[in-house]
Amino acid sequence: MTFSPEIGHYALILALALALIQSVLPIWGSRTGDAVLMGTAGPVALGQFAFIALAFATLTHAYLVSDFSVENVFQNSHSAKPLIYKISGVWGNHEGSMLLWVLILGTFSALIALFGRNLPLSLRANVLAVQGWITAAFLLFILKTSNPFARLSPAPFEGRDLNPVLQDPGLAIHPPLLYFGYVGFSVSFAFAVAALIDGRIDAAWARWVRPWTLTAWMFLTAGISMGSFWAYYELGWGGWWFWDPVENASLMPWLAGTALLHSAVVMEKREALKVWTVLLAILAFSLSLLGTFLVRSGVLTSVHAFAVDPERGVFILAILVLFIGGSLALYAWRAPALKQGGLFAPISREGALVLNNLFLTASCAAIFVGTLYPLALEALTGAKISVGPPFFNLTVGALSLPLLLAMPFGPFLAWKRGDIAGVAQRLVWAFGAALVAAGIAFAMFRGGPVLAPFVIGLAAYIIIAAVLEITERVQLFRAPLATAWARARGLPRSAWGTAFAHAGIGVMLLGIVGETAYRQEMIVQVKPGQTVSMAGYDLTLEGLVPTQGPNYRDLVARLSVREDGVLTGLMEPAKRIFTARNMPTTEAAMRTNVFSQLYVSPGDTGEDGSIALRIFYKPMVLLIWIGTLVMIFGGLLSLSDRRLRVGAPKPAARRPRLEPAE
Known part of the structure; x- marks a missing residue:
């Protein structure tokens, strides 16, 4: 099959036509009680998805073969670019990213059409009609202002390459x-x-x-x-x-x-x-x-x-x-x-x-x-103000603290009416863990922010509370082990998911406080053979080595790393120049020690062969992203719960309808 750009453009026009049909017929059928019209929603949504997918495949093909007659490819690709960035270049620009947006929108519509068969026919028709409205609006936006298939004549010999910071x-x-x-x-x-x-x-x-x-x-x-x-x-x-x-x-x-x-x-x-x-x-x-x-x-x-x-x-x-x-x-x-x-x-x-x-x-x-607010103020008065991290840290931090303190109580409280004193008693081990963690932080990290150990204690409190939630529900240590195991196997996956998601927040909080409160930083100008030390690491600049990549040149700062005088590795931060755009980027080097990292970012070079280095030591920084992975895993567990996989049962035959307020 020949993936001509005109095919992609025409596929978007057909998808728009189907989106308009999806926007009108199902909802009209819902209002008139016409099951046939309501039934058109599913097939039309699938057809619309197929045409959008064809358009996206056409643009991807143009990137893969470096068809620079397509303006979008010329502006954002290069024949020497690695394959992965030719693919990611499809959405590394405005037009392609909007096409990805409508592809995902069409994907969700198709999933509703395929897996929403247990929905009441009227609700399913209305849901797909609303999805059709949204899809039609964005398809019209693409065709009117952001056509990814616009041609250039004559076709350029070479492209301008993708923005270097996006080639990752x-x-x-x-x-x-x-x-x-x-x-x-x-x-x-x-x-x-x-x-x-x-x-x-x-x-x-x-x-x-x-x-x-x-x-x-x-x-x-x-x-x-x-x-x-x-x-x-x-x-x-x-x-x-x-x-x-x-x-x-x-x-x-x-x-x-x-x-x-x-x-x-x-x-x-x-x-x-x-x-x-x-x-x-x-x-x-x-x-x-x-x-x-x-x-x-x-x-x-x-x-x-x-x-x-x-x-x-x-x-x-x-x-x-x-x-x-x-x-x-x-x-x-x-x-x-x-x-x-x-x-x-x-x-x-x-x-x-x-x-x-x-x-x-x-x-x-x-x-x-x-x-x-700064945008609105500038638009109305022309005045420019900046709202930065201090505002957000103070406001969001102040609002997050009571939320995090109260979060572990929720799963322990009964529906309709709960006993907060009884829940506090059940969380006593979490309170104890918080005190121990805060005390250890005080002893280990001297000279840091005063409140940081308390935040570490809060993180420990959240994690242990999530563990206690499961142990309470399976009656671990209160019932025979076989009984606890049977209860654990029978526990709804959504309960496990909630515990993991809450624990993930605690893990992420540990990473945040470790990185922000206890990190070390220095900026130094280093000559070959010179050694700098930080957090128990000795870094020696062995030299600056130029290397050549597929569409860039690197100047690599080769650093040997020693701990207690023993050579333990090599770090190679680099200054990178992408040849097509003559644009520099910084390639930092990181050395991981459990959850902490030594981080080196290169700066400008001197005439004497030296280079500026920005060196960080970041305790527990990886826990920030490990915590989010734990949260996502909790979400997956909840999503795998049979009650959510099967969906809600079909409603009873008689269900009162709401009348609009007079």
């Missing part, structure tokens, strides 16, 4: 993971809007929404974590989070999605918090759309952002107004008709989950204000 394995993985998270929340959004249209929101709805929300949350967690790790080792700054506006744009939907997951549990168990859960489903995807606008509109200057023309920003702003404004207007109209369901005492598992939602959404609001 981490950036080959980071955008797809992040987009699966962003776009995954469109399913929760579609369920919320469809339920509001249909006028039926109950515990079964919460059961249907949870696996889709959990899937999006896991992908977004992985995407944010991968982006953080990439920034840590690739940018050469040695940091893992910078409160960059685009980083904030991914964190906001993550916080809203986390709140949605917990709120949906209350709704499923008690049919409470209906209004709030639906609003969170709308907000999570709305914040994802906001992140898309910030990256694509050109209003931000960031290592993550694409510099684009204003027409694209205006188009995406129109999409924001349409979907966010429209969904909130529908919510305002239908929400008063929703009954809240079961009541519960403030001290209960429901109450703990409400408290969780309160602090998560407050943190999200603080980040929202801190990120957008």
Whole structure:
């Protein structure tokens, strides 16, 4: 099969036509009770996905064969570029990344069509219709402002190459993971809007929404974590989070999605918090759309952002107004008709989950204000202000502390009404572990921030509480071992998943406090043969060695590493020049010792053969990303729970419909 760029362009036009059909016929059938029209949603969604996949395959083929007659390939590829970066170059630019966005959107629509057969026909039709609206809007955006198949005539002989900072394995993985998270929340959004249209929101709805929300949350967690790790080792700054506006744009939907997951549990168990859960489903995807606008509109200057023309920003702003404004207007109209369901005492598992939602959404609001206020102020008055890490660290840190303290109590509290004193008694071992960990930190790390040992104690408290949650449920040490083993095997996987996810937060917190509170740093100018020492390591510059890569040149600083006078390894940080763009990048070198790292980033060279080195010692830094992996593993365990795999049972034949409020 010949993958002509025109085939890809035509496939997008056909996909748009099918998206428009998917947007209209199923919802019309839902309103008229026509099962045939409602039944068109599934096949049309599958057809739409097939055409988008064809378009994406066509663009990928153009990159693989270095077809520089395609402007997008010319601007972002090079014939000497390694294969992995030819593939990642497909989404390493505005047009290709938007095509990846709609491909993932089409993938979720196809998954709903294939695995949503247990949904009521009307709800399934409405959900796929809402997905069709979103897909049609973004396909129109691509075809109108961001055509990835535009041709150049005559075709250039060679391409301009991909942005060098994007030529990294981490950036080959980071955008797809992040987009699966962003776009995954469109399913929760579609369920919320469809339920509001249909006028039926109950515990079964919460059961249907949870696996889709959990899937999006896991992908977004992985995407944010991968982006953080990439920034840590690739940018050469040695940091893992910078409160960059685009980083904030991914964190906001993550916080809203986390709140949605917990709120949906209350709704499923008690049919409470209906209004709030639906609003969170709308907000999570709305914040994802906001992140898309910030990256694509050109209003931000960031290592993550694409510099684009204003027409694209205006188009995406129109999409924001349409979907966010429209969904909130529908919510305002239908929400008063929703009954809240079961009541519960403030001290209960429901109450703990409400408290969780309160602090998560407050943190999200603080980040929202801190990120957008400078932009709004500049647009309205022309004044420029900067809201940086001190603001976010103080506000988000202050809101996170009570949340982390209260988090272990939730799983131990009973539904409807709990005994907080009894739970505190059951957590006594966690409190003891916190005191021991804080004491050890005080003894080991002298001279650091005063509050750091307390945060280490808090992390230990969270981890041990997660372990106690499981041991209590299986009655370990209180029942015979065979009984405890049988109870452990019969424990729902969602319970295991919750424990792992909470423990992962504790592990990540250990990494954060270790890296931020106890890291060591120095900047030195080193000549060949000279030795510098840090944290028990002696680094000797053996020389500067030039090397040649496929599309770049390296100047490698070869450093021998000794511990107690014994040679233990070699570190090779490098200054890299990509020949096509004549653009330099920094390739840091890292040496791992369990969870800690020695980190060396090269700077400018001197005429005397010396080189500037920025050297860090980062205690426990790897626990930041190990913690996120533990959280994702917990999500996978919960998703594998049979109750979520099978989905909610079909609703009873008679179910009252909500009438709009007068």
